[in-house]
Amino acid sequence: MIQLTIISIYLVLLLILGIFSSRLFKGTSKDYMLASHSIGPFLLLMSIFGTTMTAFALVGSSGEAYKEGIGVYGMLASSSGIIHSLCFFVLGVKVWTLGKKYGYTTQIQFFRDRLESDKIGILLFPILIGLVIPYLLIGVMASGAVVNSVTEGAFATSFAHYDYGIPPWLASLVICGVVLVYVFFGGMRGTAWANTFQTLVFMVLGVVTFYIIAEDLGGLKAASEAVVKKNPSKLMRSVAPEDQARYEKSFAQWTTMAKYNFASKKLKSISLTAEQKKEAYAAFKPRMPNWKLKAETIFAKKNGLLKQLSIAQINDAYVWQDDRIPPETIPEDWDKAELTHESIQQYPRKAGAETAGYKIFADKIGHPKKLMDPENPKAGTFWTRKKARGVYRATKWAPDAPHHLDPWKFLTYLFVPLSVGMFPHLFQHWLTAKSASSFKLPVVAHPIFIMIVWVPCVLVGVWATSAELNGRAMFPPHFPPNAVLASMVKMITTPVLTGFLTAGILAAIMSSLDSQFLCVGTIFTEDIVVHYGGKNRFNDKQIIVIARLFIIGIVALTYFFSLFEPRHVFTLGVWCFSGFSSLFPLILAALYWKRLTKAGAYACIITAISLWLYLFTMSDYAAISNFTINFGGESFVSFTKPGQQIAPGIIQTMPVMTMIFGSTLAMILVSLVTKPPRQETLDRFFPAK
């Protein structure tokens, strides 16, 4: 309940700030959408930084570091420090200058003018909205998941299906409501103030959380040295030999367990007698959730009971144990060679397989604050449904293989942060600046701010791989990476800090949602209603009403979509960014290349979106989370297949590289063979110095 109280107080504070900033609203559409170009350096820095740092800044950074190691800082953070500031410097200042001169509010207004094409808006509009919606969904769904996770057990009898915590759908609804209130009343000015407040909140709380976790893990040195001892690969970008050896041993044990489990439960060809089981249990000392199964497995192996399985049955066992969907037609070599771990992973895992844990551990699931056996407190409290799923995953699925970070993937990831050049919500923030000089502070401070937020979170994520609680690993295998930070805080700190950290995570989420909601409402109003309805048809007050109605509409639509909990929405993030990045050549050329033509721009957009759709389809709609375009090996070019681990020596590239090269090439070639823009247009956008 303490966490819930702190979160509620934070949201009320935010509403008060929103209402306060709405009193500064001047009542014009320019003020509602662009804060009347009055935002100074500090507010611009905080609102731009808050907008670019989503839930990923705290939750995703620690989760990715838990999964991949420290390499994620270089791949995602220090690269963004260089590229984001590059975009602010090269694009932001120029966009602001033109926006000031010609009164632009949206990207589409600029492109219509610069490219002498009204219809470019019709092409760009669905693309920009289509790429922003999944980005919004990530924020809305993440907020629901975080609040649910930290409020487990807050209610005595309500919401049992959600571990007695706030249901995600209710938390998402409240978050959407709070953001809607301050955006609705305060417009861009309210958003800028709220972003500044929230950015300060998540930066300070991120650093505080880091220090408290470090202390609870025995200090900075102890926490890092535990990683050196147990998971050295997480401290570098290649695989340490000891990690590889540990994995191979663990995988060998898993294969033995798969054979025994399959033979005893599916084939019913092995059945230990009560006497044999007693002997097996006596010989096995460790006590973990599935210790009896492990004891029986070792006994069966020692006594040669597993030798009766054929190779085909062994392969069936592996696929079954790992909850994979068996092949529809049995491959020719199914009965000739045992599947490797990589070949097991080529079969997709059954959706929701882990929910089998609800049935298996039904007697252990209950209110997480009540003792299972009041007469024997050592038995512990009841499990949450999340824990039942986690124990199922950890005890049934094959261990994850350690993998290296490919230098080429690392290099081509540099193209992803170029997306900020085409984010419509950032474009709108750029136009709010009071003067071009307002950009100087954001350009310089942005890389430092990224470092302040990311370094502590990456370290916490890496520490989590080796942290222990009461002599046991804090996180079992297959623990969801995005839940690491909140779970760690909940396990080793006080409810008060958990409440504050949750407020920080929500701050990071809401400081992006607000700008995106406002931006989508602005695009609908300015680029569709006002543009096609006629500028003189609506007065300023009506334009504000229309914008507010669209903002309500987009918030409602996003919330509605989030209720369906679309699969892979969290892996969609990098695809959304890649889509925006693929349009980066267009904004760069529009600002700096006189020879860019209308046809060249169309070619750029159509090529970018065609490549995006093709590659997105090839990635099985983001289901292949490590999807790359690979050069070398048996064929010159290939795409990552499900479960495939790319061998060292093959060049892995992010799909965004192909998209950018393709759209750039199409834009240049078509522009060079079509008629240049009119001289009046060039004079407007490239005035003689």
Add this chain to the structure above:
Amino acid sequence: MKYVIWGLVLLLLVLHQDFWFWDDATLLFGFMPIGLVYHAGISVAAAATWLLATIYIWPVDVAEDAPVS
């Protein structure tokens, strides 16, 4: 000066590829992985480079930069 600063930006992008600490799990100051220290250094160097850019090659003249009214 323009070429010097854009040269520095290019150098940063090259240095960002990190040719030295890819396989190194050494801890500096007893707790900081050397690869993370290196990339935090890249972040600081990026801020310094952009500071130089705002001082020496700022693209907007003061005369052009009157606050919007």
